[in-house]
Amino acid sequence: MVSVEFEQVNKQYEDGFQAVQNLTLDIKDKEFLVLLGPSGCGKSTTLRMLAGLEDVTGGNIRIDGMKVNHLPAGARGLGMVFQSYALYPHMSIHDNLSFGLRMMKGTDKLDGNEISKRVKEIAQLLELDDHLDKKPKELSGGQRQRVALGRALVRRPKVLLMDEPLSNLDAELRHQMRNEIRRLHDELGTTTIYVTHDQIEAMTLADRIAILDKGELQQHCAPMEAYHNPANDFVRSFLCKHIDDLVDTANALFKKPEEVNE
Ligand SMILES: Nc1ncnc2c1ncn2[C@@H]1O[C@H](COP(=O)(O)OP(=O)(O)OP(=O)(O)O)[C@@H](O)[C@H]1O
Ligand SMILES: [Mg+2]
Structure with a gap:
């Protein structure tokens, strides 16, 4: 809970x-x-x-x-993910994901096997398994954001x-x-x-x-x-009108030419 x-x-x-x-x-x-x-x-x-x-x-x-x-x-x-991914540029994706776990101290401290297991699990979940040896600059924006997400989730916040x-x-x-x-x-x-x-x-x-x-x-x-x-x-104006306007725009965009001329 x-x-x-x-x-x-x-x-x-x-x-x-x-x-x-x-x-x-x-x-x-x-x-x-x-x-x-x-x-x-x-x-x-x-x-x-x-x-x-x-x-x-x-x-x-x-x-x-x-x-x-x-x-x-x-x-x-808590786990946090921001707009800027703030990954460690010189570390591999694997090390970016495991960094927080390696830093845990006292009763929270995890052994190497547990760290590897958790990194593997999260990499699979986020489809990053093929990229673990790469550096952040070798990934796309979406993949980097998934690493940022993985880094927060791997600690099981x-x-x-x-x-x-x-x-x-x-x-x-x-x-x-x-x-x-x-x-x-x-x-x-x-x-x-x-x-x-x-x-x-x-x-x-x-x-x-x-x-x-x-x-x-x-x-x-x-x-x-x-x-x-x-x-x-x-x-009403921030949510409902905004969505209605989007729907109107989409409908206008997809109207057939004969409908536009009517
Ligand atoms: N350190 C600060 N000192 C004074 N005012 C601040 C400070 N940080 C934020 N504010 C003001 O508090 C208000 C709320 O800021 P906040 O960053 O929470 O907005 P937000 O909803 O996250 O906006 P955005 O969508 O632009 O990120 C803003 O008017 C901002 O200028
Ligand atoms: Mg903000």
Whole structure:
């Protein structure tokens, strides 16, 4: 059981800017939650507070019922994947994947056999087995992003956090990786929080979406529920209108010439 709770969480940066306001949100065990909203609405701030990379200035964050406000990032048992892959360029893919495991200390320390086993498993899952001896620069963007994902998953995190992990990829790869990420989630069942400003990405990936605007939660529900029953004008325009416009564009594009002339 790995749940995450935000209870009345606030973030005021040192310059006085209130980036997140009274955020109350629960993420259930094994759930895939997408944090969706326009640039600057507080998505990364929210994720970074959960990861322990930013202090909260009010409220509580709990992982598995335990308050983690003051727990250091490394002790929270989370895996993170960012937009920039940040792989070690001089290390092979195998060593990039195993690095975090080799660094584990104390009671978490793993022996060499266990490390090899886990790297092999994750490489198979992500179809990287043929690339383990290569360096990152010898891989495509999509393969590099899969290594970044593998590096987070190989540690078997309690919760997987992803912040716009696909925005550096072209449309085709983004589509492929999106399916890959959802498939992995269904296979592994890791509680996942995924940040994006892309409405289609949110709709296709999420069990539930949490829509933010100006640091405030607007709606938190299943994606289709938000689409059919938007909570307010912001959700109506940011989510529903955006999707309707896309559908209209696609329909216009595929209209037969005789229909256009009618
Ligand atoms: N260190 C900081 N000091 C002051 N303000 C900050 C700081 N970091 C972020 N902010 C502000 O907080 C707000 C939320 O930032 P955040 O990075 O969480 O947005 P975001 O939703 O992730 O946006 P994007 O989609 O562009 O990544 C923004 O207005 C940003 O300018
Ligand atoms: Mg961000």
